[in-house]
Structures are given as C-alpha cells and as structure tokens.
Amino acid sequence: MVKSLLNQLHTFFCYTLILAGLLSGHKVEAQSLEEMQQIQQARQAADAQKVDVSRYIQSESRFKRSPGSEGVTPGRNGESGASQNIRPFGANLFDGSFEAERSDGFNPAYRVAPGDKISVQLWGTVELAEVLTVDNQGNIFIPQIGPVQVMDVPATEVNQVVKTKIRSVYTNNVNAYVNLLTATPVSVFVAGPVIRPGQYAGLPTDSILYFLKRAGGVDPVRGSYRKISVLRNNQSVQEYDLYEFMREGRLPPFSFKDGDVILVNEQGPMVTVEGAARYPYRFELTEQRSRGSDLTYFSRPLAKTSHVAITGNRPDGPVSVYVPFSEFEDFDIYDGDVVLFNDDLQPQVISVKVSGSYIGPSFYTVKKDARLLDLLPHIEVDAEHADIDSIYIKRESVKAKQRELLDESLRRLERSVFTAPASSDGEARIRAQEADLVMRFVERAKQVEPLGKVVLSEQGRIANIRLEQGDEIVIPLKTDLVQVSGEVLMPQAVVYNSEARLTDYVAWAGGYSERADDERIAVIHANGLTTFFETGGSSHWFSSASEAQIRPGDQIMVLPRVDTKLIQSIKDITQIIYQVALAANVALDSN
Structure with missing residues (x-):
C-alpha cells in the first residue's frame, strides 16, 4: 500500500x-x-x-x-539472453492440438493384448456372429471350437491365426471372417524434463507424440528432443530421435503396453544458429564435439551463404572465428556455440529496371560501378513517343531518406503541439481541439509513400550519375496534355496551349476550391522537378507565377490552405505539405 x-x-x-x-x-x-x-x-x-x-x-x-x-x-556456457530466447528446433512440434485427433485404425505392428475385442463371423454349415474379448490368458473362446491363443499376435495376422484354428475343426463348407475391433486402453507414464510429467491414458496404437503432447511437450530448456526412450520392465525397448521425424518424417511404429514409461533424457549440447539459414533455431547435438556438417544438415543455410562466424567457449578460453562456408563443414563445434551464417560476398553486378516509354527488356544487369549514360544507349525507345529529355530515376535510398525526413517533421509537429503552453482553461481546451486536428493530419501524412525521385535532366542535358541496385529508370511518354490537380473544382487534363499562363490552366479546371491556397501553386515537370510559384508576386524561395513556363506533360498542383486557427503549428504543417508535394506528388489536406 x-x-x-x-x-x-x-x-x-x-x-x-x-x-x-x-x-x-x-x-x-x-x-x-x-x-x-x-x-x-x-x-x-x-x-x-x-x-x-x-x-x-x-x-x-x-x-x-x-x-x-x-x-x-547469461545463458548456459556464456550464451547471451538473446540466444537463449531462440526456440529449440522441434519445439513447435507441440504447439498444435493433434492429441484431440484420434485414429480408428490400428498400427500394423500392434500386438493383441488381454481385453481387446475381436469380431468373429462364421457362415455356411455353422453360423456365428459374436464379439469376443481376449481373456487374461490371451485367448478368445469360440463355441464348438474352443480357446484360440491370440495374445501378442500382430494385428495384421489375427484373421489368419483364428481362421486356421477354425478350419482345423470345420474343414468344409464353413467360411470365417475375423476382425480386431478395439484395443484395450493403456496407462503410460511420461517422465523426465517434460512440462507435466505423470501418468496418461491412451490406446496402444497412439504415437509417442500423443503422450508427449498430453504431458505438455518436451521442456525446451532442459529436455532432449533427440534422446527419448520407451522403458518396459526397466529395459529400453524403443529409442526415438524427433529430429529424424522433423527432417525426414521417420517415426518408428510402436505398440504401447500398460505400465510403459516414456523417458525424456536431459538436453544434450546446444548450438544456436543465426543469420542466413532456413531454420534459425537452437539445435541439439548428439556429441559434445560435432562437425559443422552435422549442423548444416538440420539448419539448411541459404544458398547465398558465403562465410560462417562461430563464437563460443573452449577449455583454453573464448573463441571467435570467421571462416569460409566450405571450411565450416569440417569445423568442430561445441556446446554453447553461436553460429552465424552470413552472405559476405559483394555482388559485382546490379539490377536496374526500366519503366515508361521503352521498347525491349524492362530489366538490365550492369556492373556495380556503371553509370546512367553507360546504360541508356542500350535501351531502345521510340523517339516519336518517348520524352528522352525528361528521364528521371526512382531510387530506394532516396525514398527511405524522404520517408525519414517526413517522419522527423511529423514528430517535430507533434512535439510542438503537445508542449504548447496554455495560460487558461479556455485556451487549454482550444489547444486540445487543435491537437486532435493535428493528430488526424499526422495520421494521413504517415500513410503517404514517397516516390524517391532523382531529377537528372535539365534543358536536354542528362546527369551521368552512378547507378544503384534497384534503380528504376523512368522514361516519360510524350504528351500534349497538362494535368491540373489538387484544390481545384474540376481536376482534369487540359490540352497544352503555348500562349496560356499558369493561372489560365487553373481557371480551365474550374478555378480554386474553397480550401485552396490561391497564393502558391506547385508545378511538377515531366523530368520530376517540382517548382513552387507565387501567384501574387515572388517571395522567399518561390518564383512568380508570371515566370512559370508550363510544358506538355507537366502537372499543376494547387495546394491546400492551412487553417489559421492552428496558429501554433501553421509553419510546421505548411512545411510538411510542401514536403509531401515534393516527395510524393500529393496535395495533402490539413483539414
């Protein structure tokens, strides 16, 4: 308290x-x-x-x-806590609810035991239809025939054994059909490092996975997935390695008897796999010292793996080595080692995509130090349709940087709103309403996806920049249209007119909407460059609308006006609107 x-x-x-x-x-x-x-x-x-x-x-x-x-x-033998949190290979084997699914059939290797039910049907000279129970001596008693020994008879041979006994008495005109109906439930003990050790009931034909699941599964910290024994009269009668089941689907058939003990042994040496592997788990080894090939068989490194980092402890102190993958096959690994499969070969070529107006392949493979003008002569285009003077590039690294800058601006906006001082209760309520509006604006801004444009061309000259992996070279299509979008009454495409001014195109699109910022207009040129124009005269870094040179393929974007009641954050919101217009060619509304 x-x-x-x-x-x-x-x-x-x-x-x-x-x-x-x-x-x-x-x-x-x-x-x-x-x-x-x-x-x-x-x-x-x-x-x-x-x-x-x-x-x-x-x-x-x-x-x-x-x-x-x-x-x-620290984990066992110096393993970090992060390594310890990686699940052992095979732990997800007990995540399902397969113990609720029961099979009506019998294991072919099942042997008849006292209490089993066997259906016997005779027709011909003698007629009989009864379900007989195997008594404590292992017999079923058939009228006119006597006891028939069936205990320890495999389920697949019960029919033949009983029919042979019947035909020894009735040699002619008697047909028989024998079927093993049900098996007597057995009680099996589950011991060792499992979640809930104890005694569990099941059928003799149930698999070992059924009983382990009933016991909560193997303890992932202490239990072994590779050394599980079935004891009968204190003698091991069956050994299981669940890795063979996980990797190859092999699960030896076995028929349990009342009083059998499933013993999960203590966990063996463990090695943690990280990096470029299909199975990044903690693996149990059968020996204190194993070879790297024993680990790769189960972890299955990716084809791109070139090197392997091994860290761990040895009797003479900690070790940390970095070897080529080809040498790891014969490398000795020990309990507690952490193995990192790594792709450490630098590609000598990069892939570049082409989009827009082009002829031929859309993907090209070039040397990693190739430049744009090295590739352009190999790209076929139709000169009458392709605007080769307005080529630009979409680049992932630029897109990520634009996203980072936009997110930083949004965080700064949130801080400015939530830390704005309030001198009275009334002003505090106004600030709360403003904060709600700003948060809605921030949520919309976070959904904007930057394009990552790299402007290359100006007045017919194309910059010869170095290409990067994943670059998309955009070759615009020649057009006679000018797109007008944003805060206009009728966003549409307008035919280019060499005599028209910027404001004329806006007028042809129905004029400004009531939420438009009629003092500033953005023009996105075909080469990806965005220019802002002042309709009422130039100021700051804007150009006057009278200087605007509209060309075919341009996009005129009328930006929204920021509500003046958000006086505390109007500058930040305006900046973000311009950022979005530059990065994503979208007119983001602040309302």
Whole structure:
C-alpha cells in the first residue's frame, strides 16, 4: 500500500514539474506519450520486482552491445539472453492440438493384448456372429471350437491365426471372417524434463507424440528432443530421435503396453544458429564435439551463404572465428556455440529496371560501378513517343531518406503541439481541439509513400550519375496534355496551349476550391522537378507565377490552405505539405 502511494506521488511530482515548465513559457522537449508509458511501466516493474531496468534495453545485434548490456542474463556456457530466447528446433512440434485427433485404425505392428475385442463371423454349415474379448490368458473362446491363443499376435495376422484354428475343426463348407475391433486402453507414464510429467491414458496404437503432447511437450530448456526412450520392465525397448521425424518424417511404429514409461533424457549440447539459414533455431547435438556438417544438415543455410562466424567457449578460453562456408563443414563445434551464417560476398553486378516509354527488356544487369549514360544507349525507345529529355530515376535510398525526413517533421509537429503552453482553461481546451486536428493530419501524412525521385535532366542535358541496385529508370511518354490537380473544382487534363499562363490552366479546371491556397501553386515537370510559384508576386524561395513556363506533360498542383486557427503549428504543417508535394506528388489536406 505504501509502495503504491509512493509511486503515485512520484508520478504526480513528475507531471507537476512538466506543467510548471509549460506555464513559465519554456517549451519542454518531451518524449512521445508511448515512450513515457514504457518508461513508467519499467520503473513500476523495477520497484515491484526489484529487477535491473537495464534488462529492458536490448541491443540491435549480437555483435553490437548497448549501454546496459551487462545486465543481460547469461545463458548456459556464456550464451547471451538473446540466444537463449531462440526456440529449440522441434519445439513447435507441440504447439498444435493433434492429441484431440484420434485414429480408428490400428498400427500394423500392434500386438493383441488381454481385453481387446475381436469380431468373429462364421457362415455356411455353422453360423456365428459374436464379439469376443481376449481373456487374461490371451485367448478368445469360440463355441464348438474352443480357446484360440491370440495374445501378442500382430494385428495384421489375427484373421489368419483364428481362421486356421477354425478350419482345423470345420474343414468344409464353413467360411470365417475375423476382425480386431478395439484395443484395450493403456496407462503410460511420461517422465523426465517434460512440462507435466505423470501418468496418461491412451490406446496402444497412439504415437509417442500423443503422450508427449498430453504431458505438455518436451521442456525446451532442459529436455532432449533427440534422446527419448520407451522403458518396459526397466529395459529400453524403443529409442526415438524427433529430429529424424522433423527432417525426414521417420517415426518408428510402436505398440504401447500398460505400465510403459516414456523417458525424456536431459538436453544434450546446444548450438544456436543465426543469420542466413532456413531454420534459425537452437539445435541439439548428439556429441559434445560435432562437425559443422552435422549442423548444416538440420539448419539448411541459404544458398547465398558465403562465410560462417562461430563464437563460443573452449577449455583454453573464448573463441571467435570467421571462416569460409566450405571450411565450416569440417569445423568442430561445441556446446554453447553461436553460429552465424552470413552472405559476405559483394555482388559485382546490379539490377536496374526500366519503366515508361521503352521498347525491349524492362530489366538490365550492369556492373556495380556503371553509370546512367553507360546504360541508356542500350535501351531502345521510340523517339516519336518517348520524352528522352525528361528521364528521371526512382531510387530506394532516396525514398527511405524522404520517408525519414517526413517522419522527423511529423514528430517535430507533434512535439510542438503537445508542449504548447496554455495560460487558461479556455485556451487549454482550444489547444486540445487543435491537437486532435493535428493528430488526424499526422495520421494521413504517415500513410503517404514517397516516390524517391532523382531529377537528372535539365534543358536536354542528362546527369551521368552512378547507378544503384534497384534503380528504376523512368522514361516519360510524350504528351500534349497538362494535368491540373489538387484544390481545384474540376481536376482534369487540359490540352497544352503555348500562349496560356499558369493561372489560365487553373481557371480551365474550374478555378480554386474553397480550401485552396490561391497564393502558391506547385508545378511538377515531366523530368520530376517540382517548382513552387507565387501567384501574387515572388517571395522567399518561390518564383512568380508570371515566370512559370508550363510544358506538355507537366502537372499543376494547387495546394491546400492551412487553417489559421492552428496558429501554433501553421509553419510546421505548411512545411510538411510542401514536403509531401515534393516527395510524393500529393496535395495533402490539413483539414
């Protein structure tokens, strides 16, 4: 009770300090609401459970330690906590609910036991239709024939054994049909490192997976998936390696008897696999020292793997080696090792895509140091239809940078709104309403996808830049149209007119809408360049609309006007609207 009260006082004191800073006119560079909640939860967990808060700090990579990584709980033989969190290979075998699915058939290797039900039907000279129970001596008793020994007879041979006995008495004109109907339930013990060891009922034909699942599955920290024994009268009668089942589908058939014990042995040497592998799990080895080929058989590294990093402990101290993949096959690995499969070969060629108006292939493979003008002569185009003077590139790295800059602007906008001071209750309510509007604007802005345009051409000259992997070379199609979009009454395509001015095209599209910013217009040229124009005279970095040279293929975009009631954040919102227009060619509305 006292601790809870102290926590509440601590939280109240923190918020009081923040509020005092706001009222004094100082802007607080606050963290986001989500980050504050996470910090508060971490502090409460530390107070309640007396744990090190540094455990909440996780490094991005095993090979990059962050401050506070000393608090990471070490695993067995020095394995990091991150490695320990990787599930063992085979652990997902017990995630399903297959124990609820029962089979009506029998295992071919099942042997008849006392209590089983056998259907016997005779017709001809003698007629009989009965279901007989195997007695404690292993016999079924057939009238006029006597006892027939069937105990330990395989299920596939019961029919033949009983029919042979019947024909020894009735040699002629008697037909027989014998069928094993049901097996007597058995009680099997499950012991060792499993989640719920104990005694479980099932059918003799049930698989070992059924009983292990009933026991909660193998303990992923202590139990072995490769050394599971079935004991009968304290003697091992069957051995299982679940890796063979997971990898090759092999599960030896076995018929359980009452009192059998399934013993899961202690977990063997474990090696953690990371990186370029199809199965990045913790693998159990059968020997204390194994070869790399034993691990690759189960982990299946990707074809692109070129090198392998091995870290671990040896009797003479820690080791960390980096070897080619071809040498890893014969490399000795030990318990606790961490194996990282890596693609460390730099490609000597890159792939480039072509879109727009072109003839021929759409993908080209070039040397990694190739430049644009090295490739352009190999791209076929129709000179009458392709606007080769307006070529531009869409580049993933530019797209990522535009996304990063836009996200940073949005975070700055959120901080400016949530830390704006309020001198009265009425102003605080207004700020809350403004914050709601801004948050809706931010959500829409986050959904905008930048194009990653790289402007290359100007006045017929094309920059000879170095190409990058994944570049998309865009060759615009020649057109006689000018697109008018954004805050106009009728967004549409207008035929190019060499005598028309910028404002004429806007007028032909129905004029400005009521939410339009009629003082600034963006023009996106066919080569990807975006220019902003002032309709009421030039100012700042804008050009006057009278200087605008509209060309065929251009897109005129009328931007929305920012509501002046958002006076605290109008500059930031305006900046973001321009960023979106530049990066994504979209007129984002602030309302």
